[in-house]
Amino acid sequence: MRLRIFLLSMLVAVPALRLAQAAETVQLATYYDYVPWFVPGQPSAGLNARLARRLSEMSGGRYRFESVYIPRRRLDVLLQEGKLTMVVAWVHPRFFGDPERTRYFWTGPLMDDESLVVSPRAAPLEYDGPDSLRGKRFGxxxxxxxxxxxxxxxxxDITRIDVPQIKNALQMIGAHRRLDFTVVDRSTLDAxxxxxxxxxxxxxxxxxxxxxxxxxxxxxxxxxxALYRFLQEAVVLLKSDSRWRAPPPRAPGKQAGKRAGE
Structure with missing residues (x-):
């Protein structure tokens, strides 16, 4: 009797093992190495990681999505050489010169956003098109x-100064140091x-x-x-379930980070 139960359990376990082994790993990439998208050193944190987990769950074992960071310069090289094999999240066709959506597949929207011009409170700028930024230092x-x-x-006419991350530009602007303005998305600024x-x-x-x-x-x-078809269907379902986008609650008394200048 025990032998029979063991053999039955093996018959159930083997298909499950095969299903797990058959899951195709898909890298879900972002070139934003800052909140809310990605948290360096914490692969399970950030919006990209939460999206990867939710897509893996929705695939029913077909795909295993892995959240990764890729520098924008490296991503551009892969695209130019036609060697990109990963999915790039949180982007728009105009970011990649594909307004007609013919060079790549594009899913429906994950979220809406807007780009803002931020300057020091001590020397505020009002934006009225690119020409209004002439003579300024841009981080x-x-x-x-x-x-x-x-x-x-x-x-x-605009002096660009590269910084490691957008938070560095915002901190420099807050201190009214070297920079006159930066450009940041509302989602990132809020995070x-x-x-x-x-x-x-x-x-x-x-x-x-x-x-x-x-x-x-x-x-x-x-x-x-095939991957595109799955993601296109998944995005439709994600619209009615925004819980996956919410970050986990903070531990009581734990500070998430320091204020600019500290």
């Missing part, structure tokens, strides 16, 4: 592109403020956004139509 993470500002940067990594009292957000509201989607290489 931005290395490798990130700003097509509307590139002509002025190339002409020397950095929530994590106490910047002091909003030291910053001025221009009343006019740099861009109108735009959608953040997922880029899928054209060579993966």
């Amino acid at each position: 931005a993470p290395g490798g990130h592109r700003f097509p509307d500002l590139e002509p002025l940067i190339a002409a020397g 950095l403020e929530h994590e106490h990594l910047i002091d909003p009292a030291l910053l001025h957000v221009a009343s006019r956004p740099r861009t109108a509201s735009y959608e953040r989607s997922m880029l899928v290489p054209l060579g993966h139509p």
Whole structure:
């Protein structure tokens, strides 16, 4: 009797093992190495990791999504060489020169966002198109592109200063040091403020956004139509379930980070 039960348990376990082994690993990449998207040194933290876990659950064992960070410069090289095999999350076709959505597959939106111009509270700037930023010093993470500002940067009308992360630019602006403005998405600004990594009292957000509201989607290489179909269906379902986007509650008394300047 015991032998029979053992053999039955093995018959149940083997298909489950095969299913687990058959799961295809998919790298879910982001080139944002800061909150809310990604937390360096904490692979399970951040919005990208939460999305990877939720997609893995939704696939029913077909895919295992792995959250990874890839520098924007490295991503551009892979795209130019046609060697990209990963899914890139939280992006928009205009970020990659694909307004017609023909170079890559694009899912429906994961969320809406907008781009803001931020300057020191002590020397506030109001944005009225790229020309209103002439003669200013612009802080931005290395490798990130700003097509509307590139002509002025190339002409020397805007001085671009690369920084490691957007929080560094915001901290420098808060201290009114070296930079006149930066460009940051509202989602990131809200997250950095929530994590106490910047002091909003030291910053001025221009009343006019740099861009109108735009959608953040997922880029899928054209060579993966089945994966694209799954993600397209998953995004529709994710719209009605926003719980996966919520960060876990903080431990009582634990500080998430230091304020700018500390």
